[in-house]
Amino acid sequence: QKEVEQDPGPLSVPEGAIVSLNCTYSNSAFQYFMWYRQYSRKGPELLMYTYSSGNKEDGRFTAQVDKSSKYISLFIRDSQPSDSATYLCAPGWGGGNKLTFGTGTQLKVEL
Amino acid sequence: DAGVTQSPTHLIKTRGQQVTLRCSPISGHKSVSWYQQVLGQGPQFIFQYYEKEERGRGNFPDRFSARQFPNYSSELNVNALLLGDSALYLCASSLDVNTEAFFGQGTRLTVV
Numbered sequence: 001q002k003e004v005e006q007d008p009g010p011l012s013v014p015e016g017a018i019v020s021l022n023c024t025y026s027n028s029a030f031q032y033f034m035w036y037r038q039y040s041r042k043g044p045e046l047l048m049y050t051y052s053s054g055n056k057e058d059g060r061f062t063a064q065v066d067k068s069s070k071y072i073s074l075f076i077r078d079s080q081p082s083d084s085a086t087y088l089c090a091p092g093w094g095g096g097n098k099l100t101f102g103t104g105t106q107l108k109v110e111l
Numbered sequence: 112d113a114g115v116t117q118s119p120t121h122l123i124k125t126r127g128q129q130v131t132l133r134c135s136p137i138s139g140h141k142s143v144s145w146y147q148q149v150l151g152q153g154p155q156f157i158f159q160y161y162e163k164e165e166r167g168r169g170n171f172p173d174r175f176s177a178r179q180f181p182n183y184s185s186e187l188n189v190n191a192l193l194l195g196d197s198a199l200y201l202c203a204s205s206l207d208v209n210t211e212a213f214f215g216q217g218t219r220l221t222v223v
Contacts, residue, residue: 004153006153008151032209034211034212036214041199041219042216042217043115043201043214043215043216043217044154044201044214045214046211046212046213046214049211088153088154090153090154092212098144098156098159098166098167098208099144099146099154099156099203099212100156101146101153101154101155102153103151103152103153104152104153
C-alpha cells in the first residue's frame with residue numbers, strides 16, 4: 001500500500017463546475033498538508049498549506065483535512081480552463097520539506 | 112524576488128557518467144530539498160538540507176549525494192548514471208524545516 005493514494009484521473013469537467021480532488025494517506029505522523037498544481041513540464045506550484053485537521057480557503061480554492069479518516073480534499077469553485085493541470089497532494093512530517101506526494105490527478109476544464 | 116532557480120534546465124548524459132545539478136533557493140530560505148519526478152508519477156523525496164546539514168534522506172542509493180553551501184545554494188550529484196535515473200529533478204526551498212516548500216522549474220535529465 002502506498003503512503004499516499006490519489007486517483008490519477010484524468011478528470012474532465014465543464015468550465016464553471018465545482019471540482020473535488022481527493023487523497024488518502026496511511027501515515028498518522030503526517031502533520032502538514034500541501035496541495036500543488038503542476039503544469040506540463042513545469043515545477044509544482046504551491047496552492048494550499050494546512051496544518052492538522054480543518055478547512056482553509058483561498059479564493060476559489062478550499063482545502064480540507066480530516067486526520068481521523070486520513071482524508072485530504074481540495075475543492076475548486078468556478079473552474080476555469082487555466083485550472084487544467086495536474087494536482088498533487090503532499091502530506092509531510094518533521095518538517096514541511098519532507099513531503100510524500102501522491103501520483104497526482106490530471107484535471108481538464110473544458111470550454 | 113527571484114524564485115528557486117535550477118541549472119541546467121535540460122541535459123543528456125550517457126550511462127555510467129556522473130552529473131551535478133545546481134539549485135539556488137529563494138533569498139532568505141535556509142532549507143533546500145531535492146526530489147526526483149519520473150514521468151507520470153509524483154515527486155519522490157531524495158534529500159533535505161538545513162543550515163548545511165543533512166536533515167533527511169529518502170530511499171535512494173548511495174550513488175546520490177548532495178551538499179549545501181554557506182550561501183544556502185545546493186548541489187545534487189549522481190554517479191554511475193543508469194537509464195532509470197532519467198527524470199525531472201526538482202529543488203524546493205523553505206525558510207526552515209517546518210514551513211511551506213517552494214519548487215523550482217526542475218532539471219530534466221535524460222540518460223541514454
